[in-house]
Amino acid sequence: EQMIDIRKRNCNPMIMKVTYYKKPVFIHQGYMQWLWDVDGKRYLDLFAGVATVSVGHCHPKVTAATEQQLKKLWHTTNIYVYPPLHEYCEKLASYLPDPLKVIYFTNSGSEANDLAMLMARLHTGNYDIITFRGSYHGGSPQAMGLTSNAIYKYPIANGLGCTTTMCPDVFRGPWGGSHCRDSPVQTTRECSCSHGHCVANEQYIEQLKETLATSVPSRIAAFFGEPIQGVGGSVQYPKNYLKEAYKLVREKGGICIADEVQTGFGRTGSHFWGFQGHDVVPDMVTMAKGIGNGFPLGAVVTTPEIAASFTKGVHFNTFGGNPVACAVASSVLDAIQEDGTQQISLEVGTYLLTELAKLRDKYEIVGDVRGKGLQIGVEMVKDKVSRAPLSPEGMNEIFEDIKDMGVLIGKGGLYGQTFRIQPPMCITKEDADFFLAIFNQSLYNYMERR
Numbered sequence: 044e045q046m047i048d049i050r051k052r053n054c055n056p057m058i059m060k061v062t063y064y065k066k067p068v069f070i071h072q073g074y075m076q077w078l079w080d081v082d083g084k085r086y087l088d089l090f091a092g093v094a095t096v097s098v099g100h101c102h103p104k105v106t107a108a109t110e111q112q113l114k115k116l117w118h119t120t121n122i123y124v125y126p127p128l129h130e131y132c133e134k135l136a137s138y139l140p141d142p143l144k145v146i147y148f149t150n151s152g153s154e155a156n157d158l159a160m161l162m163a164r165l166h167t168g169n170y171d172i173i174t175f176r177g178s179y180h181g182g183s184p185q186a187m188g189l190t191s192n193a194i195y196k197y198p199i200a201n202g203l204g205c206t207t208t209m210c211p212d213v214f215r216g217p218w219g220g221s222h223c224r225d226s227p228v229q230t231t232r233e234c235s236c237s238h239g240h241c242v243a244n245e246q247y248i249e250q251l252k253e254t255l256a257t258s259v260p261s262r263i264a265a266f267f268g269e270p271i272q273g274v275g276g277s278v279q280y281p282k283n284y285l286k287e288a289y290k291l292v293r294e295k296g297g298i299c300i301a302d303e304v305q306t307g308f309g310r311t312g313s314h315f316w317g318f319q320g321h322d323v324v325p326d327m328v329t330m331a332k333g334i335g336n337g338f339p340l341g342a343v344v345t346t347p348e349i350a351a352s353f354t355k356g357v358h359f360n361t362f363g364g365n366p367v368a369c370a371v372a373s374s375v376l377d378a379i380q381e382d383g384t385q386q387i388s389l390e391v392g393t394y395l396l397t398e399l400a401k402l403r404d405k406y407e408i409v410g411d412v413r414g415k416g417l418q419i420g421v422e423m424v425k426d427k428v429s430r431a432p433l434s435p436e437g438m439n440e441i442f443e444d445i446k447d448m449g450v451l452i453g454k455g456g457l458y459g460q461t462f463r464i465q466p467p468m469c470i471t472k473e474d475a476d477f478f479l480a481i482f483n484q485s486l487y488n489y490m491e492r493r
């Protein structure tokens with residue numbers, strides 16, 4: 044009670060709107076894929092602090108590396124040379140394909156996207172930016188302009204800082220958002236990358252062409268896309284969409300930016316970066332969240348050519364790339380290698396997708412199961428005929444039930460109708476089974492109560 048009062052009075056009370064649980068969870072401690080509340084109850088964490096704890100809560104190797112650095116040097120500005128920064132830059136660059144080799148550190152994904160937007164405009168001399176319906180690129184006034192998800196977009200910010208003033212031409216993307224309208228049920232199954240046939244692609248490419256031709260004639264600075272939408276509800280592009288879109292955008296003089304804030308660091312399983320699953324190389328990649336396993340860090344990685352157009356002023360960020368953040372992030376890369384987290388994402392993710400698809404076929408209210416690796420969305424519907432989103436009350440009931448049975452998951456989608464499963468990438472098949480049984484039970488309970 045007392046903690047909730049403090050929360051409401053002193054601590055970003057507005058977040059309570061999206062604090063999903065009727066009975067909140069008071070998290071006290073974490074280890075790898077597990078969290079404990081103040082009463083000692085254990086939860087399987089399948090949301091990882093919004094897809095952020097990449098290798099595990101308090102991962103022993105990352106904790107040890109952090110402790111070591113904390114005893115040596117906490118902070119110095121990056122106008123000095125210090126080993127953790129340069130060691131980490133070199134290491135991170137080795138994970139990116141040519142010519143993506145120049146790194147700028149920030150402290151968050153929003154900051155990374157702000158910077159990417161600025162650099163794209165400086166480089167191209169153009170202003171307009173295309174993002175997707177359902178996208179989330181950040182909560183800073185500028186990044187909010189890129190974000191299309193209405194609940195995160197303040198109308199006043201549109202006027203003061205984003206869509207109408209500072210970036211008047213942020214276009215809502217051509218892509219349909221959280222489901223493919225052509226498919227028989229509310230689903231992206233028929234048009235997601237893994238299913239060959241794609242009726243949606245041509246249609247969306249036509250829309251992009253039209254947007255480029257009519258709305259942004261020769262003025263496009265950048266095209267921003269999450270390789271798989273995160274907050275938007277694990278939405279995938281139609282097959283070949285991104286490849287064709289990159290070509291069209293580049294022909295118009297724009298640069299292509301992959302927002303890897305959620306999809307990076309092996310989360311999609313098959314590749315280290317989400318964009319690699321689309322057979323494209325962006326001109327700029329933004330990242331945060333999983334980069335530091337929960338420690339604040341973000342980055343923009345771009346090409347030497349684009350970096351060269353960013354030399355007129357001085358770009359300075361006090362904390363970006365601070366020694367502790369670099370030591371943490373470096374040990375995260377080591378843990379990813381040593382623990383084989385990308386392989387875990389692939390194996391456990393594929394297993395979850397397969398088993399969740401069975402629940403989709405079993406329950407009328409499970410409209411779609413989609414995603415890749417450990418970036419999974421389960422879209423809930425009233426029924427498969429109407430394809431209407433399941434009500435917020437219905438979503439909350441199931442959500443609360445799952446939590447009470449000991450698993451934490453996330454929510455997303457344009458209507459908050461998609462459950463999100465984006466756990467620390469150290470979960471096991473047994474954890475997956477634990478969750479599947481609980482999810483099945485909660486769906487059964489919901490149907491029984493109806």
Ligand code: PMP
Nearest residue numbers: 151152153179180181273304331
């Ligand atoms: N891009 C994406 C794809 C995200 O999911 C988020 C955060 N949910 C951001 C950017 C913004 O990151 P941050 O909250 O660290 O500013």
